[in-house]
Amino acid sequence: MNENWKPATRLVHAGQTRSEHGETSEALYLTQGFVYDSAEAAEARFAGDEPGYIYSRYANPTVSMFEERMRDLEGAEAAFGTASGMGAISSALLCDLKAGDHVVAARALFGSCRWVVEKLMPQFGIETTLVDGADMDAWKAAVRHNTKTLFLESPTNPTLELCDIAAVAALANENRARLVVDNVFATPIQQKPLELGAHTVVYSATKHIDGQGRCLGGIVLSDEEWLNDHYYDYFRHTGPSLSPFNAWVLLKGLETLPLRVAQQTANAAKVADHLAEHKAVSRVIYPGRDDHPQAELAKRQMTGGSTLVAFELAGGKASAFAFENALQLVAISNNLGDAKSLITHPATTTHKNLSDADRDTLGISPGMVRLSLGLEDADDLLADIEQALAKV
Numbered sequence: 001m002n003e004n005w006k007p008a009t010r011l012v013h014a015g016q017t018r019s020e021h022g023e024t025s026e027a028l029y030l031t032q033g034f035v036y037d038s039a040e041a042a043e044a045r046f047a048g049d050e051p052g053y054i055y056s057r058y059a060n061p062t063v064s065m066f067e068e069r070m071r072d073l074e075g076a077e078a079a080f081g082t083a084s085g086m087g088a089i090s091s092a093l094l095c096d097l098k099a100g101d102h103v104v105a106a107r108a109l110f111g112s113c114r115w116v117v118e119k120l121m122p123q124f125g126i127e128t129t130l131v132d133g134a135d136m137d138a139w140k141a142a143v144r145h146n147t148k149t150l151f152l153e154s155p156t157n158p159t160l161e162l163c164d165i166a167a168v169a170a171l172a173n174e175n176r177a178r179l180v181v182d183n184v185f186a187t188p189i190q191q192k193p194l195e196l197g198a199h200t201v202v203y204s205a206t207k208h209i210d211g212q213g214r215c216l217g218g219i220v221l222s223d224e225e226w227l228n229d230h231y232y233d234y235f236r237h238t239g240p241s242l243s244p245f246n247a248w249v250l251l252k253g254l255e256t257l258p259l260r261v262a263q264q265t266a267n268a269a270k271v272a273d274h275l276a277e278h279k280a281v282s283r284v285i286y287p288g289r290d291d292h293p294q295a296e297l298a299k300r301q302m303t304g305g306s307t308l309v310a311f312e313l314a315g316g317k318a319s320a321f322a323f324e325n326a327l328q329l330v331a332i333s334n335n336l337g338d339a340k341s342l343i344t345h346p347a348t349t350t351h352k353n354l355s356d357a358d359r360d361t362l363g364i365s366p367g368m369v370r371l372s373l374g375l376e377d378a379d380d381l382l383a384d385i386e387q388a389l390a391k392v
């Protein structure tokens with residue numbers, strides 16, 4: 001690897017270790033274990049005196065290639081691939097917390113993340129406080145002497161609200177706490193939380209990194225010291241490990257990630273501008289538009305406007321359902337980041353477990369839909385949206 005190579009080049013080449021066969025594509029090492037030349041060699045490897053693989057729950061050559069390519073992209077010291085985004089997030093949060101510790105999290109979180117913070121952590125005696133992630137005073141007021149971890153997602157799901165990552169990271173440093181950022185919605189192309197001061201970044205690789213709706217995966221990226229001293233034993237002994245097959249699919253996904261994110265973002269921007277002019281739409285939320293309430297922050301910490309658009313239909317739930325059902329090209333799905341455009345009604349699907357009051361606080365109204373833009377031609381997407389809006 002030439003250190004001067006640019007990100008697009010590195011996403012095709014970084015981390016590849018060729019076998020003695022000189023294969024072009026990354027090799028898929030679909031194996032559970034590894035054999036040793038002698039009993040002495042096994043002893044040396046277990047003692048850590050000799051490098052090499054032991055068991056695929058700990059590490060695997062194909063998974064290592066994916067981890068190295070992601071590490072290079074993110075600018076992190078080290079990385080661990082995981083079976084899913086939730087495998088990454090739950091392990092990154094739980095591995096160094098104990099009873100009596102305190103966690104502050106932005107309340108606009110992916111549903112399962114919110115369950116981990118609100119329901120699971122208190123079962124183990126970990127105290128948690130949820131705050132309005134866009135309100136720095138709320139973050140400051142929530143931090144206590146025993147606060148160990150701050151956790152946020154930006155932009156948030158589904159209302160595409162932003163948190164000021166640099167400001168929350170500074171608050172974490174003042175309190176000797178760590179900031180964990182779920183960077184799924186921004187993608188590693190559009191936002192670099194470690195450069196903004198975050199301590200750990202987590203992804204669901206299921207979304208844009210695969211980007212073609214095939215397999216689950218996740219990754220935890222951080223400094224080497226924390227991953228070695230606080231994360232590795234938890235990971236090794238609880239087993240959220242990434243399948244080598246899925247790692248191989250994700251490696252191929254990384255090769256086209258910048259192209260896909262650029263095209264999906266261009267589609268999202270066009271759709272957002274179109275929706276903003278439509279009378280059936282009462283509100284459009286898109287971080288790349290100047291009318292986004294945090295447009296200035298979006299320009300400061302993101303290099304693109306997101307591949308997703310959220311918007312509200314003036315007629316509430318009935319209109320949202322009529323719109324979804326009338327779409328012919330865009331499919332109804334709770335997934336996102338796919339090559340295929342997907343639409344979700346958060347209030348009745350991804351966020352149905354929240355109380356009405358919690359949904360109100362988050363701004364998830366009955367008329368709101370979340371659109372994840374794919375790789376289709378923008379003209380076809382606009383035509384589909386137009387004909388569906390006409391039926392609302």
Ligand SMILES: *Cc1c(COP(=O)(O)O)cnc(C)c1O
Nearest residue numbers: 084085086110182184204206217
């Ligand atoms: C999908 C998603 C997750 C969970 O990822 P899985 O791969 O489904 O486990 C976490 N956070 C965000 C923001 C997501 O979109």
